[in-house]
Amino acid sequence: MKKDLILYHGSNKAVPNPSVNKSKITNDFGNGFYLTADRDQAIKWAKRKAYLGGVPTLNVYCLLDVDSDLNFLRFNADLEWVKFIIMNRTHSLPNSKSFKQDIIYGPIADGRLFTVIRDVKHGKMTLNEALIKMKPNAYAKQYCLKTKKALLHLKFIGKEYF
Template identity: 40%
Template sequence: MILYHGSNTEIEQINLSKSKPYKDFGKGFYLSDNEDQAMNMAKQKVIQTESGSETINRYEFDDTRLNDGSLKVKVFTSYDEEWAEFILANRNRNNKNKVHDYDIVIGPIADDKVGVQVRLLLEEYIDITTFKKRLQYIKGMTIQYYFGTQRAIDTLKKL
């Protein structure tokens, strides 16, 4: 399968130490199987950094690796409570340690305003059911692929 990573630059070599913490599935390298979604991310990156140009990095991934036992994989198929709690744990800045040990996590993208919703939940203004509903991506379900270990990164072939 082909996966896409939107950025403001060409990525010659993936370096996990450059990844930002407190993302949906934790600190890691994120890709999409939807090229339009990756382009939207590239546009956002250019705006955020005020540098570079919209760039789609393409990778080939042998998806049979998801089931061959060589990688620890977690797949979320819907916006459910387990997914919402997983997002909360990874986005919670009070969690200083890595929340999980998965090589790859696949699941829906949360809405862009996750930080606000995390704060509302932690301060008990909303419950987990409301949190889950508010995290659902407004444009419809789009899947993201998290590669969080070097072992996972090594399965990607740059195109």
């Protein structure tokens, strides 16, 4: 069965030809092209991104044939998710070449992670406490397209300015 998803990317410009190499490697799931199925969340991202320049732009895509040969890594709001995000945010992934996912999907961590990561690193906070502080249920889920293969399944539908 073929399954397609409508996804959004908030930016300060139109992004008809996305790249997996433009985001920060210290994002939740590392370098990749980030999207969400939550339109309102993407609009918030667009407004935040355009704060320093550009026009808040909601880019709309269709992720085609999701049930295809793409390799997914799915996270729930659990300790594995916390560990993965901390490893990405601190550049301490054991061997990034061992991760062969085309798409990583899971909760968005609260943007104020620096103190949480520092406290976990110095033993002042447990991973269970970090999970609560990272507020995984406060935001929509995110998709991070990690490979060119994943981008081949992404069709740009259009854009809206705010």
